[in-house]
Amino acid sequence: MSSRNHQQDKETMNCAEFQAKLPELFESGVDVSNDPHVKSCENCAALVRDLEYIASQAKLLLPIHDPSPKVWENIQSAIRGNDGPKEPVGAAKRL
């Protein structure tokens, strides 16, 4: 496909066609908000902004949950039960 035909194709793309191509567009790294269809379609522009917003907010999700104290108790118990803490002979000196 020539670049001119490709451009025409983009300009005449309808919403269904655009949305079918959206995953590929996002992954290609192009600025999707500059796509001719987005510039002329309010719905698809909102969709693109939302998906970009979700991806950007996900990066900000920090660890916020702590396990219950029981988890550490179980770990300690399993370690003791299996082979016990291996306290090296020289540990006290190093500390």
Add this chain to the structure above:
Amino acid sequence: MNAEPHHAKIVQHMRRNPPIEGEAEAISRAQAGDSKAFETLYALHKRRVYSLCLRMLGNVAEAEDLTQEAFLQLYRKIGTFRGDSAFSTWLHRLAVNVVLMHLRKKGLPQVSLEEALEPSQDDGPRKDIGERDLMLSGSIDRVALERAVENLPPGYRLVFVLHDVEGYEHNEIAEMLDCSIGNSKSQLHKARMKLRDLLRSGERKESLV
């Protein structure tokens, strides 16, 4: 959306893996068998490992079990850590593997991944084309996003958490999940679309209250 500049990736990595004071010493001592040092490592990393398990599994009891399993594996394997990557990166990859192993044993990944790849009403071009589409417009908070992630189907949730939250690349996810890079990309997109639906329906409910 995926072609982040390299420095942005580094910034994200540093934000998620900041240097931790005393960690290097605790690692050395734990490698030498010091149980107190191992406890220090647990205290430093429990929150992130548990949050990762919880987000991948969406179930508190399973997340606690697998956090426990991940740290027991850490106890057994810490001697093999050579410092080629940041300790947190190494530990979190270990935790991801523990979760994926658990899911494979349950038979969930194949089912959920295949289900997620089946076309459904959620996946195709939207049916409300032409309908005025309200934008999220920066109004969602992180609690709402956390809740929406919890409500994603398991296959979508795995890829979304690994890529968008944890920052793994599609080639790494494809290797972990034993699927193609294309599948990983496709599921990520579907996950974001599903999240948008969940968030917008949450907004509508709130506006009705």
